[in-house]
Amino acid sequence: MEYERFSNNQHDSVEEFFERYHAFARQPVVKSFFLNEENKQLLEKALVEKTEESRRRLDEKFRDFYRRAKWTKYFSNLIYFNSINFDKRTRTYYEKYLTILNQPLSDKETDSEDEWIDIISKETTDPVEEIVKDSERLEDHIQDEKLYDAIQQLSKLQKEVLALIYVDQLKIKEVAAIRKTSSQNISKIHRQAIAKLKKYYKER
Amino acid sequence: MKQEHDLITEFITHMEPKIKKSIKYTSFQERDDLEQEIKLKMVETVSRGVIKETPGFWEFKQSFD
Numbered sequence: 445m446e447y448e449r450f451s452n453n454q455h456d457s458v459e460e461f462f463e464r465y466h467a468f469a470r471q472p473v474v475k476s477f478f479l480n481e482e483n484k485q486l487l488e489k490a491l492v493e494k495t496e497e498s499r500r501r502l503d504e505k506f507r508d509f510y511r512r513a514k515w516t517k518y519f520s521n522l523i524y525f526n527s528i529n530f531d532k533r534t535r536t537y538y539e540k541y542l543t544i545l546n547q548p549l550s551d552k553e554t555d556s557e558d559e560w561i562d563i564i565s566k567e568t569t570d571p572v573e574e575i576v577k578d579s580e581r582l583e584d585h586i587q588d589e590k591l592y593d594a595i596q597q598l599s600k601l602q603k604e605v606l607a608l609i610y611v612d613q614l615k616i617k618e619v620a621a622i623r624k625t626s627s628q629n630i631s632k633i634h635r636q637a638i639a640k641l642k643k644y645y646k647e648r
Numbered sequence: 649m650k651q652e653h654d655l656i657t658e659f660i661t662h663m664e665p666k667i668k669k670s671i672k673y674t675s676f677q678e679r680d681d682l683e684q685e686i687k688l689k690m691v692e693t694v695s696r697g698v699i700k701e702t703p704g705f706w707e708f709k710q711s712f713d
Contacts, residue, residue, distance in 0.1 A: 468712040499706065506705035515655075518699050519663055523686055527670040530682045534675070 457491045477509050582607040594644040602637035656694045660687055
């Protein structure tokens with residue numbers, strides 16, 4: 445009973461505080477600060493105990509809360525306006541400095557009559573890619589490490605057949621013609637090779 | 649100052665999604681530049697003390713008396 449009265453008393457003191465300083469309590473930052481029950485308890489404590497320590501703790505907590513709110517607001521605006529300004533800036537930059545392909549390479553008087561467009565290379569593929577692209581070996585076309593290991597398990601014949609089917613995208617019939625054997629045979633080699641790969645994957 | 653230094657790091661991490669969202673409207677090649685610029689600006693505002701120090705609870709209350 446005693447305790448309840450005490451807590452009631454505390455609660456009243458908070459309400460009373462809010463009523464007395466209603467202009468202050470109506471401030472958005474104050475309102476949101478006291479949405480947190482913990483902060484309300486801090487205020488209760490400060491009002492009831494009236495000690496320097498409890499007052500200071502509330503003060504610090506509020507200062508920190510206010511600062512975070514202020515920073516968040518400030519940075520939100522900063523991010524927003526900076527993005528817009530940056531966009532404007534880059535746009536004007538590209539409008540002013542167009543890439544003109546048929547202007548001379550340098551303003552100095554040189555013998556060369558090369559223009560910008562001449563130094564743009566046509567092929568931009570990776571040289572390694574270029575070499576590998578034409579390789580007949582099945583392994584050269586594999587990027588996945590596990591699959592690469594799995595393919596090492598296959599026989600030379602199996603690898604060759606798989607390369608013809610998957611890399612060169614030939615039909616079984618066409619492969620059979622190249623290998624001078626029946627398409628049933630190629631089909632069988634193909635099936636066995638796939639089964640071997642599957643088995644390797646399962647065991648790992 | 650030490651405390652502010654920690655706080656700005658926390659804030660940059662905290663506002664990362666907002667930054668990521670705002671750079672989406674910029675062309676693909678410029679995004680990294682913009683992201684870096686924003687973060688730099690954030691650190692600058694703190695180190696230059698652009699944002700005023702916030703009042704404590706009792707101080708703030710008094711300004712309404």
